[in-house]
Amino acid sequence: MKHSKRVATFFSLVPGAGHMYLGLTRQGIQLMVLFFSTFFIAASFDLQFLAVFLPVIWFYSIFDTRSKSLSEDPLPNTNLPIFSDVNSMDDIFKNKPAEKYIAYILILMGVLSLINNIALPILRDYFDYRIILYVKSLIISFIFIVIGCTLLKSKKVSIKKSGDELCSQEE
Template sequence: MKHSRSVASFFSLLPGAGHMYLGLTRQGIQLMLLFFSDLFISTSFSLEFLGVFLPIIWFYSIFDVRTKSLYEGTLPNNNLPIFSDIDSIDDIFKNKPAEKYIAYILILMGFLSLLNNIVIPILGRYYDYQILLYVKHFIISLILIAIGVILLKGKKITIRRGDELCKRDE
């Protein structure tokens, strides 16, 4: 089915809506979930640095819809690449890699929320607030770098299937 590129581009201004117009409901919902979750978390927990992902998600949505609107055949309604391990909502809560990443994200958000909303304001009464902000940004940067290195390094697992050995990154 041929879709109007201009209408799809107009709907893509709201992340996910353009995908839904093209019949990609799953991808549209996932983009909306990413965008509005990031917006909610960054404003509710005063974690302003998460707002950097908003334009990334928004531009991805726009350019992806513009590319897919040129396709004349039926588009596959697959998951977005970031959700490729998840087939259904049940998969999030089973032993899948997505569960590990969700746990890391929740722990990181809890720690940063405590640091930003409780520790810094209390210490701000006793120390110069500007110095505390530098220390906070330094700690957040170190944590994000450490998590990135840990995720890139990964663990090598050896799995024996029948007579062959399989190595896998986890």
């Protein structure tokens, strides 16, 4: 079926809707869930730094829809690249590394929410606003560095050798 490029671009203004118009329902739903859950989490937990990802998701949706609407070939309704290893929702919760990353994200959101909504309002009564901003930036940066180092230590790297052999090696 031939799709209108203009209509696809118009629908792509809502992340995922353009993909759905093109018949890529799975990708459309994944983009919608990603965009609106990021928006919800940022607004609900007062985590403004997550709002940085909203324009990235939005523009990805627009440009990906535009490039796919230009394609003459049939479009496969596969997962987005970020969800390429996930076949169903059961895979997310049965896959041990995925559980680990979800746990890291939830812990990080909880810690940042505690800092932003409890610790900082208490500190505002005792310290200057600039000092609180410095402390907040220091704590959040330290948390990101620790989580990043932890993920790098535990990550396995696949090395492709001659032929089709794959070798896993700890870093």
